[in-house]
Amino acid sequence: MTAVQDMDEIRRIEAEAAPTRFARGWHCLGLIRDFADGKPHSIQAFGQKLVVFQGEDGSVNVLDAYCRHMGGDLSQGTVKGNEVACPFHDWRWGGDGKCKQIPYSRRVPLRARTAAWPTLQQDGMLFVWNDPEGNPPPADVTIPRIEGATSDEWTDWRWYYTVVNTNCREVIDNIVDMAHFFYVHGSFPTYFKTIFEGPVATQIQNGVGREDVRPPAKEGQPKLIGNTSVAAYHGPSFMIDDLTYHYDNMDLESVLINCHYPIDANSFVLQYGVIVKRSEHLPGDAAEKLAIGTGDFIRQGFEQDVEIWKNKTRIDNPLLCEEDGPVYQLRRWYEQFYVDVADVTPEMVERFEYEMDTTKPNEAWRREVEENLARRAAAEDTPAAWAAGQPV
Amino acid sequence: MAVRPDNRLLDAPMRPVRCRRCSAQVQVRKSSWQQTSVQWDADAVAACVERRSAQPGSGPNSNFFENCSELRASIRGAAVEGLLPVPDAES
Structure with a gap:
């Protein structure tokens, strides 16, 4: 048997040690x-x-x-x-x-x-x-209020803790990792947008559940049609997810928290919590039960993440394909929390948007381009042909 | 801990696109018809009319500016016109 000589250079995984400094x-x-x-x-x-x-x-x-x-x-x-x-x-x-x-x-x-x-x-x-520099929190660096958290119309927090033995950058990377939402979390985003600006990283997601992952609704039960989610990291570690599930007969409003604090350079405490809004469809205990159910569903998702994180290696030079999200731009944003305030550069905080929209199929775009080309060709050809005295 | 450059930008860099309304210039890249990356700078943010007139929405994450529709249309136009290259990926 002849060994095929692959002349391509092998891609090396590169990774510096995780920073010993902790995020501001x-x-x-x-x-x-x-x-x-x-x-x-x-x-x-x-x-x-x-x-x-x-x-x-x-x-x-x-x-x-x-x-x-x-x-x-x-x-x-x-x-x-x-x-x-x-x-x-x-x-x-x-x-x-x-x-x-x-x-x-x-x-x-x-x-x-x-x-x-x-x-x-x-x-x-x-x-x-x-703050590694020892400064007090600036007045404008805040965590937004969550109205439902103090309202009787919402459930109390259902809260989870778990220790993860890796650097917390892994949990941050997930913000833009679109493919993992499908493979790890069974969600199918039809619209996905991330915006990094200042200390906030926002992720907007509209999706439908993967039918092969979530069982279809039983007879008489509400049928889940999809969800809309606006999730934002306010600073380096605290994400609020304003999440609405759309059923055929109602909307279910919930707020998820996904947050962490570092234990040391190579471990962190991951926490997540959920509150659910009561409604005529969800009176009394039903809302509490749903909060528990939702929390447990999220826990499964995080457990799948943790399983990946436990076994993966740190990588500073991920090899990305065009369908991957803006991992490097996200890390650039994240870097602002690891340098002195005086060393925060414009590129760390300047607005960056990444959008994926599959609601408009490729064919529509192509048709539009063709029409446009045809229009342009017609506009160009006509005078030229006329000037040359040739029939069009 | 310097952040590495994005390997995808080596093959196809971001390109300038001007907003047809306010002339703000941003850097744009489309990796497919469905995907768009936009890098703003401070001048572009300051110039954007929609951005300046945006009102915060409701909810805990409302304090962000989702989108400038004029810029979006300008980027769309640039892509359709062929000024902004779009890899013709089948998907």
Whole structure:
């Protein structure tokens, strides 16, 4: 047998180590209700250990977990009033990072201050601000309000956590990975658009479910016709998906959250949550059940993603075909969160659009081009032929 | 962590297209009849009339500008006119 010599150069996968710096921006640590038990909570995030605790005044605070006295772990301590008390020597730390009291000492030493992380409590979620440069969050860098989250017309959050042992860029890449929506998530977008602009990456998707994946509706059950989705990352880690399912007899409104925070360079906590709007078709428990069902469906999707991520390799030079989405442009957008504010370049934040629209078939385009060519040919030929005195 | 160039742009770069209404110039690439990429810069954003008059919609993600219909039509026109190449892929 003769070996065929392939003279083409082999494509090499290239990948630098994942950055040890963590993205600047608001990161959701989870639901406030999960931190509101009067106990300190230990969180591994941004390469360090944090303590999250709710004081008696209701505010949820995030501090570096290690006591500046002798290094005790505050997350193993207790909440006393509005302070967290170290289990080692009972030093009391306030949410502002200052040591408020040392029960066995007459006074607190100078500069008894630890790292306090700016927090945002909004719509049932706790956010923490990470900035490697140490600056506070600018007033215009915010997370939009989610009206349904605080409304009785909507269900409560159905929330999921999972640890993924890879760098969080993988979850970001998914925004533009159109083909994976079909292969991994069983959705069939007929219209797909992504817009990167400033700190926001928006994805608009209209689709129909793959009938080979989702079973057809049973007799008497509403039939799913399709969905419209507007999903946006507000900063590096928090995506809100305004998602409406269209049934033959009703629209079902839901909001999905897809967010994460890095544990370290090679692992992150993936979280997702869902609320569903109640309606005449979905009174009382039916909406709750649907939120659970939707959440569990999303969980299956993420589990499929996680399975891919667990086994794949990091790749800085993906080889893309024309049908793939704007992966490089997305990464360029994402890079803005990993450099100092002064080093954010226009190309990271300038508006970029990518659109796919299959609602207009190719034939229509081709017909239009042909008509156009014919029209142009007629316009050009006529005077030329006339000038030459030839019959047209 | 420098971001690599898109391998697809080496074969077919983005090309300038002007909006027939406001003359904003953007960089455009069509990889098929159904796919369009548009790179704006600050001047184009400032020039776009629809963009300036856009009102935010409803919902948590409403604060974005989806589309300029004039620019879209201009890009369409450029593609149909043959000024903006479209690979004639069968699909």
